[in-house]
Amino acid sequence: MGAVELRGFGWRHAGRKAWAVRGVDLRIEHGERVLLLGPSGAGKSTLLAALAGLLPEDSGEQKGTAEIDGLDPRKARERVGMVFQDPETQLVMARCGDDVAFGLENRGVPAEEIWPRVDEALRRVGFPYGRDRPTAALSGGEQQRLALAGTLALRPDLLLLDEPTANLDPVGATLVREAVAGAVRGDTTLILVEHRVAEALPLVDRVVVLTPGGGVTADGPPDAVFAAHGEALAAAGVWVPGRPVQPRRATAPTGDTLITAERLGLPPRLRPTDLTVRAGEALAVLGPNGAGKSTLALLLGGLVKPGVGRVVATSALAGRDAGTPPHRWRAPALATRIGSVFQDPEHQFVTRTVFDELALGPRRTGRSEAETRSVVNDLLVRLRLDRLAGANPYTLSGGEARRLGVATALATAPRLLVLDEPTFGQDRRTWLELVELLAGLRDAGHGIVTVTHDAEFVASLADRHVALERSGTR
Numbered sequence: 262m263g264a265v266e267l268r269g270f271g272w273r274h275a276g277r278k279a280w281a282v283r284g285v286d287l288r289i290e291h292g293e294r295v296l297l298l299g300p301s302g303a304g305k306s307t308l309l310a311a312l313a314g315l316l317p318e319d320s321g322e323q324k325g326t327a328e329i330d331g332l333d334p335r336k337a338r339e340r341v342g343m344v345f346q347d348p349e350t351q352l353v354m355a356r357c358g359d360d361v362a363f364g365l366e367n368r369g370v371p372a373e374e375i376w377p378r379v380d381e382a383l384r385r386v387g388f389p390y391g392r393d394r395p396t397a398a399l400s401g402g403e404q405q406r407l408a409l410a411g412t413l414a415l416r417p418d419l420l421l422l423d424e425p426t427a428n429l430d431p432v433g434a435t436l437v438r439e440a441v442a443g444a445v446r447g448d449t450t451l452i453l454v455e456h457r458v459a460e461a462l463p464l465v466d467r468v469v470v471l472t473p474g475g476g477v478t479a480d481g482p483p484d485a486v487f488a489a490h491g492e493a494l495a496a497a498g499v500w501v502p503g504r505p506v507q508p509r510r511a512t513a514p515t516g517d518t519l520i521t522a523e524r525l526g527l528p529p530r531l532r533p534t535d536l537t538v539r540a541g542e543a544l545a546v547l548g549p550n551g552a553g554k555s556t557l558a559l560l561l562g563g564l565v566k567p568g569v570g571r572v573v574a575t576s577a578l579a580g581r582d583a584g585t586p587p588h589r590w591r592a593p594a595l596a597t598r599i600g601s602v603f604q605d606p607e608h609q610f611v612t613r614t615v616f617d618e619l620a621l622g623p624r625r626t627g628r629s630e631a632e633t634r635s636v637v638n639d640l641l642v643r644l645r646l647d648r649l650a651g652a653n654p655y656t657l658s659g660g661e662a663r664r665l666g667v668a669t670a671l672a673t674a675p676r677l678l679v680l681d682e683p684t685f686g687q688d689r690r691t692w693l694e695l696v697e698l699l700a701g702l703r704d705a706g707h708g709i710v711t712v713t714h715d716a717e718f719v720a721s722l723a724d725r726h727v728a729l730e731r732s733g734t735r
Contacts, residue, residue, distance in 0.1 A: 263340060263418035263450030265289040265312060269325030271475070272307055272316060274656045279648060281307040281658075283324060284475035289467075291330075291418070294451040296461055296483070299471035300498035301660030301688040305454045306346060308471070309421045312452070313343040329419060339368065342417030344425050346659040346686065347605055348408035357383070357399070358392025361411045368415065382410035385443060387436035389551075402429040402550030402714075409437060419450045424659065426457060427685050428604065430549045430714050438464060456688065459502040470494060498688030506693060508721050509700040515724070516540030517577040519677050519708045520561060520587075520599075524570035531556040533570055536727050538677065540577065543699065543709040545719045548729030554712040555604050555681050557729065561710060562601035562679045563587025574598075578676050578708075593626045600670030604681040604712075606662045610654040615646055615665055618654050622673040640668040643698060645691060660686035667695065677708040684715045696721050 271283030282304025289295055297305050310316055311327050314334035329337040345351055354360040361379045370378070379392065386406040399407060405428055412420070422441065426434035434457070442464055445451050455461040468486045470478040478497075479490045487494070487501055495501040517540050524533040531553030538544055538561070546554050559565040560572060566588045576583040578598055582590055587599060603609050612618045619640055623633040641647040644664040649657065654665055663686050670678055678699070684692055700722060703709050713719060719726060 263291045263448075264330055265419065265450065265452070266328045266331075267308075267325070270308075270311070270327045271324035272304075272311055273322045274307075275319075275321045277321075277652055277656065280304075280475070281321075282311075282471065282475075285325070285471070285477060287469060287477060287480070289450060289452065291450050292448050293467055294445065294465040295453065295467045295469055296458070296465040297452055297454050297469050297471065298458065298494070298499050299478075299688075300473055301686065301691050302658055303471040303473045304658075305471060306423055306658050309343060309423050309452065309454060312419070313341050313421055314338045315343075340418040341421065342412035342415050342419070343421040344405070344409050344412050344423060346423045346427065347607070348404040348428075349605065351408050351411070352396050352404060355395060355397070356392060357388070357390060357394045357396055357407055360396055360407060361414050364411055364415050378414045379410075382414035383407075385413060386410045386440040387433070400551045400555065402433050405429060406433065406437060409440065413440070416446075417449070419452070420445060422451070422453045422455070424455055424686065425453075426455065426460070427659075428550075428682060428714070431716070433550050434460070434714075456500050456686070458500045462502070470499065495689060498690035500689050504689075506689075506696075506717060506721055509696055511541065511543070511700075511724055512704045513541055513706075515542045516706055518575050519578040520575065521573045522557075522561065522570065523573060525557070525560055525567055525572060526570055527553070527556050527560065527565065527568040531560070532730070534727075534729065538708045538710055540676070540706045540708050541703055543703050543711065543722050543724050545723035545726040546710060546712045546729065547714075547719070547726050549731050552729040552731045554729055558601065558604075558679050558681045558710070558712045561587075562599050563590060563595050564601060596622050596673045596675070597626055598675055599677045599679060600673065600675035602663075602666045602670045602678075602680040602683055604685075606666030607655060609666060609669065610662075613653055614650065615652050615654055615657075616641070616650040618665060619668055619672050622669060626673055636672055640671060643694075644668045645694070658686065660688065660691060663687065664691065664695070667698075671702075675707075677710070678702065679710045679712075681712045682714070683711055684713065684718050692718075 267285045267287040270285045271280050273280045312334050362375050365375045386409050388406050426437050468483045469480045472478045479486045491501045495504050519538050521537045526533040619637040620633050
């Protein structure tokens with residue numbers, strides 16, 4: 262089955278003034294394949310969490326009703342499978358095969374059926390390793406494929422996918438879409454949240470667009486929805502197919518070298534790599550999942566000690582510390598010179614409110630309270646987080662959390678920015694604003710390094726790119 266019925270549904274997280282989603286009236290018949298769209302913060306992920314039965318009654322306030330086959334989602338969990346924005350949150354076992362088997366064992370699947378279903382699910386998502394691969398050794402994209410395999414192995418009636426290709430390289434993303442297309446039976450209901458709209462359209466037969474603040478803007482076949490509402494949806498932030506973005510080229514020549522990697526590596530995660538980052542330049546780091554891009558970002562950011570080779574910061578970046586590797590700098594000095602944004606932004610949040618998260622860096626580097634408040638308020642407005650200043654960072658949507666991660670890196674005005682998948686979870690409007698923000702920093706003489714699978718982002722902003730190869734020792 263897997264029929265979904267929402268009547269005036271809304272949800273407000275505990276401690277929040279604004280509703281994450283509200284006023285949703287929607288019916289999805291079993292077997293339908295629906296693409297759920299809307300600007301960042303419209304409540305797409307919250308709606309999926311509600312349908313997965315993952316919003317406990319004591320964690321917020323609900324209006325209206327949500328039902329799956331006539332049941333409250335909290336009582337229909339065995340009918341539902343979900344893949345989250347952050348796959349790491351649903352990996353629970355030390356070995357990959359055991360992780361996929363975990364849900365089957367909990368559901369009481371006969372022992373003789375478990376491993377054949379595990380192997381089938383791993384094969385369908387193009388997982389490149391065997392059952393014994395440690396989950397801790399996986400890249401973000403590999404984690405995403407493993408999480409999808411664990412969900413597909415359960416053969417759910419309702420499959421909920423929250424940006425399942427967000428952290429995947431193009432080959433991996435294609436494999437996942439093919440896995441979804443092949444795994445969804447005719448009577449399985451699919452609800453997909455995906456910013457890569459054009460690529461997702463072959464998987465669906467219906468588009469539903471949520472409105473920030475409440476309700477449904479549009480609902481119908483994809484061609485009809487985009488023909489009738491395309492301009493308005495693009496203006497609101499939806500990635501409408503056929504509307505390319507314009508490149509944002511540098512307005513000034515590159516400046517001094519800021520940092521150089523010399524045979525820099527961390528076996529087996531990253532093979533020795535050479536690169537240079539200059540002031541006034543946006544450098545994109547590309548490569549397949551597992552090539553070590555995130556590891557390189559951590560090494561350049563001074564957050565991990567190199568296993569081989571070295572990171573050399575010039576006096577243009579490090580001043581009197583130019584002869585000292587970044588991982589040995591004192592924390593206040595590092596924060597004012599290199600700003601890092603992690604692939605999982607939640608890993609860098611340490612306070613209880615968005616405002617305090619942004620204020621942490623300036624306070625630690627000796628800014629006055631008046632200066633700190635000015636910096637924080639400016640970033641809140643520029644990155645469209647002002648209405649969330651009092652919110653807990655862990656209650657933000659994926660796109661909002663990503664923007665907060667970028668904002669925390671900018672708060673200390675570092676000369677070099679190292680960003681890991683900065684455009685993940687962004688709607689068209691916030692994506693364009695983020696590109697313009699980074700382009701402005703580049704034009705002002707900052708160095709920008711971005712680890713990304715976002716081809717449009719590379720085409721729009723990057724002045725140069727470096728492509729990493731997957732290490733054969735992984």
